[in-house]
Amino acid sequence: MNETLPDDGWIGRSLPRAATRRLVEGRGRYLDDHAAKGELHAAFLRSPFPHAAFRISDREAARTLPGVRAVLTAEDLVPACRSWRTQSLAFAGLVSPVQGPLARERAVYQGEPVALVLAASRAIAEDALELIGIDWDELPAATDPVAALEPDAPAVHQGLPSNLAWRTEFGGGDVEAAFARAALVVEDRLVFTRHTGVPLESRGALASYDPAAEALEVRLSHQIPHQMQVHLAELLDLPMGRVRVIAGDVGGGFGIKMHVYPDEVAICAASRLLRRPVRWVSDRIEALMADIHAREHVMRARMAVDAEGRILAFDVDDIQGLGAYSVYPRSSTVEAISALRTVGAPYRFDAYRARLRSVLQNKVPTGQYRSVGHPIGCATTERLVDLAAAARGEDPLEFRRRNLLREAELPWTNPAGGRMAELSHTATLAEFERLLDLPSLRAEIAAMRAQGRLVGLGFAAVVEYTASGPGAYGPAGIPVSAVDTVVVQLEPGGDVIARASVAEIGQGIQQGIVQVVADAVGVSPSRITIHTGDTGNAPHGGGAWASRGAGIGGEAAWGAGRKLRAEILGAAASLLQTTPEALDLRDGQVVDATGTPRLALADLAATVFFRGHELPGGLQPQFTATHQFRREEDVFLTTNGLQASLVEVDPDTGLVTPLRHWVVGDCGRRLNPLLVDEQVRGGVVQGIGEALLEACRYDPGNGQLLTGTLADYLLPMADNAPDITVGHVETPYSGSALGAKGAGEAGTCGAPAAVLCAVNDALAARGAAVTEMPITPAVVLRALGTLP
Amino acid sequence: MDHPDEPTAEIALTLNGEPIRARVPLRQNLVDWLRHGQGLTGSHVGCEHGVCGACHVQVDGRVVRGCLMLAVQADGARVETIEGATETGRIRALQDAFFNRAALQCGFCTPGMLLQAAELLATNPAPTRTEIREALSGNYCRCTGYHAIVDAVEAAAAVLRA
Numbered sequence: 001m002n003e004t005l006p007d008d009g010w011i012g013r014s015l016p017r018a019a020t021r022r023l024v025e026g027r028g029r030y031l032d033d034h035a036a037k038g039e040l041h042a043a044f045l046r047s048p049f050p051h052a053a054f055r056i057s058d059r060e061a062a063r064t065l066p067g068v069r070a071v072l073t074a075e076d077l078v079p080a081c082r083s084w085r086t087q088s089l090a091f092a093g094l095v096s097p098v099q100g101p102l103a104r105e106r107a108v109y110q111g112e113p114v115a116l117v118l119a120a121s122r123a124i125a126e127d128a129l130e131l132i133g134i135d136w137d138e139l140p141a142a143t144d145p146v147a148a149l150e151p152d153a154p155a156v157h158q159g160l161p162s163n164l165a166w167r168t169e170f171g172g173g174d175v176e177a178a179f180a181r182a183a184l185v186v187e188d189r190l191v192f193t194r195h196t197g198v199p200l201e202s203r204g205a206l207a208s209y210d211p212a213a214e215a216l217e218v219r220l221s222h223q224i225p226h227q228m229q230v231h232l233a234e235l236l237d238l239p240m241g242r243v244r245v246i247a248g249d250v251g252g253g254f255g256i257k258m259h260v261y262p263d264e265v266a267i268c269a270a271s272r273l274l275r276r277p278v279r280w281v282s283d284r285i286e287a288l289m290a291d292i293h294a295r296e297h298v299m300r301a302r303m304a305v306d307a308e309g310r311i312l313a314f315d316v317d318d319i320q321g322l323g324a325y326s327v328y329p330r331s332s333t334v335e336a337i338s339a340l341r342t343v344g345a346p347y348r349f350d351a352y353r354a355r356l357r358s359v360l361q362n363k364v365p366t367g368q369y370r371s372v373g374h375p376i377g378c379a380t381t382e383r384l385v386d387l388a389a390a391a392r393g394e395d396p397l398e399f400r401r402r403n404l405l406r407e408a409e410l411p412w413t414n415p416a417g418g419r420m421a422e423l424s425h426t427a428t429l430a431e432f433e434r435l436l437d438l439p440s441l442r443a444e445i446a447a448m449r450a451q452g453r454l455v456g457l458g459f460a461a462v463v464e465y466t467a468s469g470p471g472a473y474g475p476a477g478i479p480v481s482a483v484d485t486v487v488v489q490l491e492p493g494g495d496v497i498a499r500a501s502v503a504e505i506g507q508g509i510q511q512g513i514v515q516v517v518a519d520a521v522g523v524s525p526s527r528i529t530i531h532t533g534d535t536g537n538a539p540h541g542g543g544a545w546a547s548r549g550a551g552i553g554g555e556a557a558w559g560a561g562r563k564l565r566a567e568i569l570g571a572a573a574s575l576l577q578t579t580p581e582a583l584d585l586r587d588g589q590v591v592d593a594t595g596t597p598r599l600a601l602a603d604l605a606a607t608v609f610f611r612g613h614e615l616p617g618g619l620q621p622q623f624t625a626t627h628q629f630r631r632e633e634d635v636f637l638t639t640n641g642l643q644a645s646l647v648e649v650d651p652d653t654g655l656v657t658p659l660r661h662w663v664v665g666d667c668g669r670r671l672n673p674l675l676v677d678e679q680v681r682g683g684v685v686q687g688i689g690e691a692l693l694e695a696c697r698y699d700p701g702n703g704q705l706l707t708g709t710l711a712d713y714l715l716p717m718a719d720n721a722p723d724i725t726v727g728h729v730e731t732p733y734s735g736s737a738l739g740a741k742g743a744g745e746a747g748t749c750g751a752p753a754a755v756l757c758a759v760n761d762a763l764a765a766r767g768a769a770v771t772e773m774p775i776t777p778a779v780v781l782r783a784l785g786t787l788p
Numbered sequence: 789m790d791h792p793d794e795p796t797a798e799i800a801l802t803l804n805g806e807p808i809r810a811r812v813p814l815r816q817n818l819v820d821w822l823r824h825g826q827g828l829t830g831s832h833v834g835c836e837h838g839v840c841g842a843c844h845v846q847v848d849g850r851v852v853r854g855c856l857m858l859a860v861q862a863d864g865a866r867v868e869t870i871e872g873a874t875e876t877g878r879i880r881a882l883q884d885a886f887f888n889r890a891a892l893q894c895g896f897c898t899p900g901m902l903l904q905a906a907e908l909l910a911t912n913p914a915p916t917r918t919e920i921r922e923a924l925s926g927n928y929c930r931c932t933g934y935h936a937i938v939d940a941v942e943a944a945a946a947v948l949r950a
Contacts, residue, residue, distance in 0.1 A: 025830070124791060
């Protein structure tokens with residue numbers, strides 16, 4: 001059902017992103033670049049303890065500090081805002097207590113907002129925080145997810161019988177029989193440490209409640225303004241039409257900015273209560289403490305292999321650290337399910353068993369973060385695959401080649417329940433081998449090793465579930481839109497304005513949509529203006545998550561553009577006394593079959609808008625067209641790829657240096673290959689950070705967060721990131737007009753696995769292996785026996 | 789921070805080529821004053837503790853962290869922000885290269901990154917990739933993975949040498 005696209009069209013061209021002209025000149029307008037007349041500045045008092053009862057004994061000293069307007073607690077916000085509880089029909093019985101915008105009597109994670117000061121400036125508001133009298137009674141905290149499951153573990157929330165938030169078991173095929181007949185069983189235990197997204201622009205809110213109109217307008221730095229419109233309307237008990245959410249330029253999202261956070265809700269409630277605009281922008285320590293974290297898992301996994309080296313089965317047990325609450329509204333458990341559905345995904349196997357325990361902890365909630373769960377499943381799988389290849393004494397790439405799903409075997413629903421369709425593992429492997437030039441790379445590695453250098457090459461096969469359809473959150477009863485809507489309108493001067501429900505967070509989806517509209521209508525991208533991110537201006541739809549913009553938003557843009565084009569050609573045919581079929585629209589000109597210009601679009605538009613008296617009777621052209629796209633088939637669009645990482649390990653310091661990285665991916669049709677490549681590269685480095693650097697660490701004794709600054713929370717910087725070679729195979733999705741699938745997260749999916757395998761390839765020379773991420777110098781030195 | 793009880797001091801400086809006098813809160817850092825006192829929002833605030841480089845501005849010809857310097861310390865200085873550097877055209881080649889090479893995504897780090905890259909090219913017209921990476925190692929970018937940024941700086945250097 002793919003459309004035939006013009007050979008000389010705009011789709012598929014590597015155009016730079018028009019919007020970045022503003023950004024390179026410092027003309028971006030991010031959240032904190034906006035202000036409202038009469039605004040108050042907010043600062044939060046946050047719990048300094050992971051678990052504590054508290055009583056606010058004095059707020060008068062803070063309240064009377066010159067410049068302070070109000071000191072608010074949970075009780076104060078009750079008239080302005082409802083509480084909420086995360087529930088999901090997909091996770092029946094999930095334990096996640098009621099939450100409000102501020103904690104009441106007990107704080108259950110460090111960084112939980114407890115009180116709010118509103119003042120003439122942020123500095124004064126922060127001064128006042130120190131004057132709030134508060135009696136803390138520190139309570140025992142459960143922070144380690146495995147220990148939190150012990151019967152004598154401290155209760156994360158008072159009154160709960162255990163800290164188990166949810167458990168499940170799923171799979172397919174006969175796992176016991178598969179392991180019984182296996183010629184080889186490999187197993188390992190992998191530990192993944194919490195990390196977080198660290199968008200450079202932190203979260204915040206500028207809320208303006210108008211009591212006369214009973215309407216809220218709020219600026220957020222968010223990936224899904226329409227989702228926030230739904231939830232703010234619900235929580236503030238307002239009609240949706242009286243909630244307007246605006247996200248201007250967004251300084252990175254990565255999943256961090258797709259949730260409902262207590263602090264952002266508190267700012268909206270405070271504006272309503274004070275009847276004035278309220279502004280708050282998270283500082284970095286607030287971000288590191290109170291942005292969602294992700295990926296705290298302990299995976300025990302084993303894999304059965306037959307005598308010919310074919311994978312028979314996987315058996316995995318996952319303990320997931322959930323945090324103090326399941327994140328609202330989508331649930332933190334989604335990450336674990338995603339991880340467990342990703343295990344084995346690139347390969348053929350007969351049987352699967354997954355066990356999951358999601359555990360409450362006195363830590364900030366975890367949530368959906370770039371490539372949700374996939375890196376855990378991928379790293380677990382690729383570790384087992386390398387163990388099997390080593391046990392069989394064969395090349396790890398040969399083991400993968402034998403077990404990768406072949407194109408002819410698709411579509412196929414694997415025993416983990418993952419539907420594999422339209423993948424290109426064989427073609428991707430061929431392109432991957434061409435790109436790596438393995439014989440010379442292996443020679444290069446041999447030469448480095450001959451010099452005594454500890455280098456390693458690691459591979460990772462990737463399958464990603466992208467562009468979630470309505471079947472993902474719909475049956476769970478969670479109001480998440482999986483549709484996108486695009487409105488295109490012809491302006492009197494011949495320009496086209498597009499309004500789209502996708503959200504721009506730096507990934508460049510606006511550019512992709514413009515290129516689609518350009519081809520769909522027949523105008524140059526320079527004549528198209530796009531608006532996104534404002535619920536008062538853009539139609540309802542999904543925003544930015546699950547690599548969905550091209551695959552879903554692109555279809556809506558194509559549909560709307562084709563409808564507008566049909567209206568234009570119909571009107572032109574009427575004026576030119578011919579048929580629409582005899583005309584075409586190219587670069588803003590209506591042309592005939594020979595390509596001869598017959599009517600400029602600008603003239604046609606001006607005629608319709610300004611000289612309607614000249615139009616034939618009965619001609620009513622509709623120069624605003626809308627298309628809403630909902631995919632009916634395929635809950636997810638699966639994509640595939642291969643990655644390789646070359647690393648060097650310093651055996652004295654334990655430091656791992658990534659030297660080079662390679663990716664071949666198949667994300668279907670690429671709307672703009674330049675932007676796809678940079679999504680891949682950025683994603684890879686985010687995954688390298690996950691593998692080697694990034695960790696939200698807590699003191700095992702008192703549960704205090706130890707990584708509250710960017711000097712403690714280590715990130716990939718220019719001098720510790722490698723060059724990345726990117727290649728592609730294109731298998732357009734057959735169920736849509738354009739055939740685009742998701743591209744934005746695949747780099748992050750596979751990079752941690754590739755780096756893990758590369759480090760272990762290097763360490764194999766010393767008979768050592770690492771099974772913990774991030775692979776810090778201490779982890780390496782412990783593996784080498786240098787450290788106890 | 790314009791509250792009557794807030795201690796302030798008067799400063800005089802050259803900001804983006806213009807002489808300017810202002811009364812600034814003693815405790816306000818340079819980047820906050822530039823952004824909120826002067827409306828020059830092209831400099832960004834990423835960490836407020838001198839790690840991320842989003843707040844880079846040029847003071848007396850050197851790129852500095854705008855979050856680690858107080859506004860009062862800029863008294864008597866020449867300060868140039870991304871807005872000023874854009875107006876003079878001195879970073880045009882870099883801006884064009886970043887645009888053409890898609891060396892930015894969200895763009896929040898970009899002003900600081902551009903000023904730092906310009907300082908490198910002013911002293912080293914033909915840097916290697918490693919030298920570029922080292923020069924930019926104090927500027928955090930979450931989006932690009934840096935590869936395209938290194939490409940763009942190389943491309944701008946070639947343009948400037950031609």
